[in-house]
Each structure stands twice: as structure tokens, then as C-alpha cells.
Amino acid sequence: MTQRPAADARFIPASDRSLLVSFADDISVGHNRRVGALLYLLEKEPIAGVSNLHPAYSSLLVVFDPLRLDHEELEIDLRKRLPTLDTLVPAAPRIVEIPVCYDREFGPDLEDVADDRSLTPQEVISIHSAHEYTAYFLGFAPGFAYLGELPAELEVPRLPVPRRMVPQGSVAIAGRQTAVYPSSTPGGWRILGRTPLAMFTAERESMSLLKMGDHVRFVPISREEFDKVERT
Numbered sequence: 001m002t003q004r005p006a007a008d009a010r011f012i013p014a015s016d017r018s019l020l021v022s023f024a025d026d027i028s029v030g031h032n033r034r035v036g037a038l039l040y041l042l043e044k045e046p047i048a049g050v051s052n053l054h055p056a057y058s059s060l061l062v063v064f065d066p067l068r069l070d071h072e073e074l075e076i077d078l079r080k081r082l083p084t085l086d087t088l089v090p091a092a093p094r095i096v097e098i099p100v101c102y103d104r105e106f107g108p109d110l111e112d113v114a115d116d117r118s119l120t121p122q123e124v125i126s127i128h129s130a131h132e133y134t135a136y137f138l139g140f141a142p143g144f145a146y147l148g149e150l151p152a153e154l155e156v157p158r159l160p161v162p163r164r165m166v167p168q169g170s171v172a173i174a175g176r177q178t179a180v181y182p183s184s185t186p187g188g189w190r191i192l193g194r195t196p197l198a199m200f201t202a203e204r205e206s207m208s209l210l211k212m213g214d215h216v217r218f219v220p221i222s223r224e225e226f227d228k229v230e231r232t
Contacts, residue, residue: 009021009022009023009034009082010022011071011075011078011079013071014061016066017063017064017065017066018061018062018063018064019061019062019064019071019074019075019078020059020060020061020062021038021059021060021061021062021078022058022059023035023058023059024058025058026058027057027058027136027148027149027176028058029134031057031058032057032058032134032136032137033090034058034085034086035055035056035057035058035059035060035137036055036090036212036213037085037086037088037090038060038078038081038082038085039053039055039060039212040088041081041084041085041088042060042062042081047064047069047074047077047078048068048069049064049065049068049069049074050062050063050064050065050069050074051063051064051065054139055137055212056136056137056139057136057137057146062074062078090213091213093134093213093214093215094211094213094214094215095132095214095215095217096209096210096214096215096216096217097216097217097218097219098171098180098195098197098209098216098217098218098219099195099196099197099218099219099220099221099225099226099229100129100171100192100193100194100195100218100219100220100221101193101194101195101196101220101221101222101223101225101226102121102125102192102193102220103193103223103226105223106170106191106193106194106226107171107191107192107193107194108191109159109172109190109191109192110124110125110191110192110193112190113154113156113173113190113192116156117153117154117156119153124154124192125192125193125220127151127153127154128150128151128154128173128178128192128218129217129218129219129220131150131151132215132216132217133147133148133149133150133178133215133216133217134147134148134149134213134214134215134216135147135210135211135212135213135214135215135216136148136212137212138208138210138211138212141181141182141183141185141200142182142183142200142207142208143182143183143199143200143207143208143209143210144179144180144181144182144199145179145180145199145208145210145211145212145214145216146177146179147177147178147179147216148176148177148178149176149177150173150175150176150177150178152176154173155175155176156173156174156175156190157174157175158174158175158188158189158190159188159189159190161188162186162187162188163186163187163188164186165184165185165186166181166184166185166186166187166189166191167181167184167194168181168182168183168184168199169181169182169194169195169196169197169199170187170191170193170194171191171192171193171194171195171218172187172189172190172191172192173189173190173192174188174189174190178218180195180199181199182198182199182200182208182209183200194226196226196227196229196230197209197229
């Protein structure tokens with residue numbers, strides 16, 4: 001699909017104090033890079049009156065103080081920045097390896113996913129761990145990174161009824177996405193395994209292990225290796 005030029009972004013009032021900058025309706029690394037570039041520019045040179053920035057796959061929600069700005073004024077300022085987005089040279093992405101134990105105890109949906117996709121559990125593990133994923137953005141919960149794109153061979157829908165509680169560290173898939181639950185929360189994604197790493201902790205300088213733009217690789221480990229890393 002031909003990517004829309006950055007200058008063709010749509011500006012959509014989302015509330016009386018927020019404006020959505022949308023680059024596309026679909027998901028792609030190219031669109032997401034534009035989101036990241038605009039986020040970078042607005043963090044480097046903030047607009048007076050803007051209070052929060054919320055990136056997503058192909059859009060950026062800009063929250064502002066309506067006593068200092070209105071939608072039209074904000075759009076004019078944002079449009080001035082768009083022509084430079086495609087000229088920014090992105091930094092080389094970090095490669096983050098996340099160890100995953102795919103034991104049945106940790107991956108209650110592994111066999112169901114295998115049956116649904118006419119694969120063996122080991123084939124599911126091999127496909128899931130062979131791919132490198134992009135962290136499109138963080139949301140839902142602190143440290144929860146939406147990673148894509150999952151290979152089409154593993155594309156499955158969310159559970160029809162979400163679980164009341166998904167254990168911290170669970171590695172899961174839904175649609176063409178995969179993610180790690182940074183804390184124990186309700187959730188409807190299909191769980192394949194678990195990592196012993198802390199995805200989010202207030203004690204760490206960078207509280208979230210992952211950040212937007214990172215490249216992620218999942219590395220299969222044994223239960224013994226899982227227990228060893230968890231104890232450290």
C-alpha cells in the first residue's frame with residue numbers, strides 16, 4: 001500500500017481538550033515511524049498548553065489545556081511540523097531479548113492455538129520465537145507494549161470470554177499482535193508462555209523494560225532456566 005505523505009495527516013477533534021493526529025487507518029511500521037517522529041518533535045520542542053501525548057499504531061492523541069489553546073490553533077502549530085517528519089533519521093532500534101518458558105503450566109492456550117492453526121505446539125513455539133517484533137506503542141497498563149506483526153500462521157482471535165486474571169509475565173497473542181503482561185490483570189489474549197523478567201518496575205531508572213520503537217525477540221528457555229532467572 002502506498003504510504004500517505006506526512007503532510008496528509010488528518011486532524012480529528014477527540015474531545016474539548018484533545019486532538020487526534022491520524023496518519024492512516026491501517027497498521028504499518030512506516031506509519032508508526034511517523035507517529036514516533038512527531039512524538040519526538042513534540043517532546044523536544046513542546047507546544048505551550050499541551051499536557052499529554054498518547055501514541056498509538058498510526059496516530060497520536062494530543063491533549064491540551066482548552067484555556068490556552070483551541071483545536072484550530074493546535075492544528076496550525078502541528079501542521080508546521082509535519083513536513084520534517086520524513087527527513088528525520090530514526091535512531092537504530094534497540095534489540096531486546098525476552099526469555100520465555102513455553103511449558104504447559106505457563107501456556108494454557110498453546111495447544112488450543114496449535115489445534116486452531118493445524119500446527120504442533122512446538123511449531124507454534126518455533127514460529128513465535130523466530131520472528132522479530134516492533135514495539136508499536138505502550139498502553140493498556142504500565143509497561144504493556146503492543147508488538148507486531150505476528151506471523152499470519154499464528155493469527156487467532158481473542159478469547160470469547162476474557163480471563164479474570166492473567167499472571168504477570170504472561171506472553172500472549174491476539175490477531176496479528178503479541179505482548180507480555182507486565183502485571184497481573186484481566187485479559188483476553190491467548191497465553192503461550194511466561195517470562196521471568198520484570199517488564200515494569202518502579203525501582204528501575206527506566207521503569208518499563210520496553211519502549212516505543214524497540215525490536216523484540218522471544219528466546220525459548222526451560223523451566224529450570226526460568227526458575228534461575230526468576231531468583232536473580
